[in-house]
Amino acid sequence: MPADQTPSLYAAREPVFPRRVTGPFRTLKWWIMVVTLGIYYITPWIRWDRGPELPDQAVLVDLASRRFFFFWIEIWPHEFYFVAGLLIMAGLGLFLFTSALGRVWCGYACPQTVWTDLFILVERWIEGDRNARVRLWNAKWSGRKVRLRLTKWVVWLLIAVATGGAWVFYFTDAPQLVRDLVTFSAHPVAYITIAILTATTFVFGGFAREQICIYACPWPRIQAAMMDEDTITVAYREWRGEPRGKHRKSAEAAELGDCIDCNACVAVCPMGIDIRDGQQMECITCALCIDACDDVMARIGKPRGLIDYMALTDEVAERAGTKPRQIWKHIFRPRTILYTSLWSAVGLAMLVALFIRTEIDATVAPVRNPTFVTLSDGSIRNAYDVRLLNKHGEERTFRVSLTGDPALRVQLEGLPYETVKVPANETKLQRVYVVAPRGSVPAGADRSEFRFWVEDLISGERVYKDTVFNGDAP
Amino acid sequence: MTTEHDKKEPDTTGHVWDGIREYDNPMPRWWLWTFYITIIWGIGYTIARPAWPLIEGATPGISGYSTRAEVAKDIEAVNEANAGATQELASIELALLSGNSELQQYAVNAGAAIFRANCSQCHGSGAAGVQASGYPNLLDDDWLWGGAIDDIAYTITHGIRNEQSPDSRWSQMPAFGEILSEEEIAAAVNYVRSISDQEHDAALAAQGAEIYLEQCSACHGEAGMGDPTIGAPNLVDAIWLYGGSEEHLTETITYSRFGVMPAWGEEYRPGGGGLDQAEINAVAAYVHQLGGGE
Structure with missing residues (x-):
């Protein structure tokens, strides 16, 4: 190249034709491919009985009703920190593996690697090994080349459709969605999602391949900071x-x-x-x-x-x-010991949080507009918006009570007793009144702290929330 | 020994700074094409969609899309979806509403929105009224004109002491400053404070008892319990629309009060701004469940 001529800053991709290889690492990669793809494709079809009111899909991201089901665990939106914790663990896990074993994630477990591997396997079955593929690449278009290319693309496309299709099954009842999909009665979002993921799988696995790792993926850039002279x-x-x-x-x-x-x-x-x-x-x-x-x-x-x-x-x-x-x-x-301890600490904290969490819960929001209401008999009333959470798969009856100044009394808006029914797996917003009789201490005090108790009458499980009563202070 | 492999020099861009050469690591060409396509897409997008900001608004775009039209469409869709419930709400007998929890929930939610738009200017966004200014608190259990859901709906439809509706709630307390002397008014004030369990002068109160019986009991009742059919306030409870202090009571008795509320029925508002039957029922249902409904 003459020195005065500016070289092109862009270049056509040089095609890669990986040759077949056998050996212990290749065998390990086959196994990892079978296990990871198996998990991905089969998981939505596992059933898990949760009772008549709840879905029976073992792993389900129910966006419509904002629930995440994972076998015996059910995550509500306000428990999203579990998901955040899992993401933190995934991040720390990547740090750990990268600092210890280099780009082991990239080489063995990354979906881009696994699906590319699968696509290359298909390519080899149809077009032959490296030398045959190079010859075919250089050959002029002929009936044979068209036939081989079309066969390969159709098989790739089938894999891509299955990949995009499996993804949507995680978000709704899989058997029902399959029926809807084949009868063209599923929601357009399902078809659009499948179409997009089919396209990305087809293009990334079939054509982009190593370019995703080299040009598109940020992880290789970060990984350099994770590796040192002891990294394998x-x-x-x-x-x-x-x-x-x-x-x-x-x-x-x-x-x-x-x-x-x-x-x-x-x-x-x-x-x-x-x-x-x-x-x-x-x-x-x-x-x-x-x-x-x-x-x-x-x-x-x-x-x-x-x-x-x-x-x-x-x-x-x-x-x-x-x-x-x-x-x-x-x-x-x-x-690596630091990464492992951080990873374990987050994991342990989440496990503890998972085991001590209750099946019922409540949040209390005092109504502050106005802070109190004077009733005709002179008593002072505060209102509280109490949100009652029933994570059980059946309707439960909750009793609302309080501990604090003995003069304080609980009333539930629209209900004759201090009990309220909460539907299965839902929250119920209940306005709760607390009344202090005329002349009592809380009626005349600026702030009186007390504690709401919410009890599930069937299981006896109780939760409490501390809040404040505002009186008519002179 | 060097091999051919080691001799291979990587391409450079030809740029040299202080003897440092820049390697040429070319990007794949399809990336460049993708970049050009995004530029073309961007130009097309700004032509098709609202894009360039002007002094007022923005270029409309040739596709005719607007987010306001989207919202209008959404509102229309919601109204259409709720048409059945709205119709049911307009025709239901209000006393039966509490038996239909789904419709009641709908009415309360709709009523809360209507209340904030139309009623909160006087009654406050929390419906607590304005103490001592004559805007009643709707949260308590004291009602001038009745706290049953039908009474509330009637008050909303026809209003209080207005010229709009011939059937508006109407009553008028005389200004006793023209009838009674200042001493007599002071005696009546002390009597009213005595029956409502407030600090008072016992001698004046005893004197005021007679004046009360003569002048006030016709409307407020002999025991001072008031009468919701004529909007006469209960004088023995702890709630005072205009304040229960000596000063406020003297003012009320001397000059009287004349609180008004507009009629909200759309038939009484030919100029617009009224509420239809479903909306009135919704607001009534909302107000009724605020904590004082009878």
């Missing part, structure tokens, strides 16, 4: 492999390193990089190059591990000829 990552033992070269029966051969420059590591890489260039931004540490290289090393009779999981400090040690630290010493260090 995929690296090439350059001091052992170089100088690389085809092994020949020549005198020179003795000077060559273990790398026979077969390019197996490059051919299998789904990101299209050469790990022998050292650590680089694109590497998602999927370890497929390790499998590929170990296979070659076994065949030429060299020890495995020319490309291997190792930490940066190992390189220094190995070059100096000393023994590298053991893996567990890399993993257990103050940083």
Whole structure:
């Protein structure tokens, strides 16, 4: 390129044709794919009996009635901190795994990786392995190429539709939604959601692939801050492999390193990089190059591990000829221990909160417009908007009472007694009056603190809320 | 020994600062195209939709979309959805409303909104009235003209002491400053304070008892319990529309009071601003459940 000419700042994508590879890491990735995709597709179909008033779907995000069901746990909107806590745990978990094992999330569990893996598997079934795909890519359009491409795209599309379809099942009763979907009577939002997720799955898994990781995903940028010299990552033992070269029966051969420059590591890489260039931004540490290289090393009779999981400090040690630290010493260090303790602390706090939370609850909002009302007999009345929460799957009767100044009396608006029925799995807003007779202490005091008690008459469970009575102070 | 691999120089943009060269890491071209498409989309959007702010309002956009029209459509949809309940509410016998909890809930919610728009100017947004200014508190259990839901609905429809409705609530207390002497008024004030259990001069009160029997008991009753059919206030309870102090009572007896409330029935407001039957019933239901309904 002439120096006075500005180079293009944009380039066409160079297609990547990952070759098939076998080995322990590939097997592990297959298993993770089966488990994660299985969880994703099957979960909405698991049933969980909660009684006649509540949905029987084990995992359900019920946006319409603002409930989140997870097996035996039911989250109300005001308990959203459980979800926030889970997100914090997910974040800390990513920190932990990244600082200990590098981009292990990217390489094994990220949906982008898993679905791309699945799409490449389909591609290989239909169009053949790397060499066949490269030939097909370069070939002119022909009947065969059209047929293969169409077959591949249709299978991708089916997977994409299933992916988008599974997503909407988390938000409403799955069997009912399937019936509605096939009879074209489901809500437009369901179809739109499926269409959008189908499109993203199809494009991201089929065409964008590694570009999502390189250009779109923010996580790789953050991960750099999580990694240090003890982080286990995929690296090439350059001091052992170089100088690389085809092994020949020549005198020179003795000077060559273990790398026979077969390019197996490059051919299998789904990101299209050469790990022998050292650590680089694109590497998602999927370890497929390790499998590929170990296979070659076994065949030429060299020890495995020319490309291997190792930490940066190992390189220094190995070059100096000393023994590298053991893996567990890399993993257990103050940083990972800190992340683990934070993660556990949040988890424990949430567990405790989950176990001590009550099935009934109440909130009390004193009516302050006006602060009090004088009744015709001279008594002073305060009003309170009490919101009663019944998390049971059946209607319950709550009794409202108070402890405080003995002169204070409770009345429920529109109800003859101090009990009120609250429908299953709902909140009920009940106006509650507290009356202080004329001449009593709270009637003439500016503030009298007291405690509302709400009791579930069936289970005997009680909750209380502290609030204040305002009298007609002179 | 260097391999061919090591010799490969990465491309640079050609920019050099103090000998530092900038590597060229080109973006994929489709990203550039996506960027251009968003620009085209943005231009199209500002043409189709309301977009550019002007001094007053904004460019309307050729698609004719407006958020106000959306709101109007939403309001219409809500009214349509509630048409059945509104019709039922307009024709129901109010005393039976408490037996229909769903309709009652609807009426109370609708009534609360109507109350805030039309009634809160005098009665306050919390319906507590204005103490000592003659705007009654609707939260307590004392009613000048009756606190049953039908009475409340009648008062709302016809109002009090107005020229709009021939059937408005009507009564008039005389200004006793023209009838009684100042001493006699002071005696009557002390008597009223005695029957309402407030501080008073016993001698004056005894003197006032006679004046009360003569001048006041016709409307307020011999025991001072008042009469809701003519809007005569109860004088023995703890609630005073214009205040129960000596000063306020003297003023009330000397000059009398003349509190008015407009008629809200739409038939009495040819100029508009009235409420239809369903709205009146809704407000009545709302006021009735504020804590003092009979």
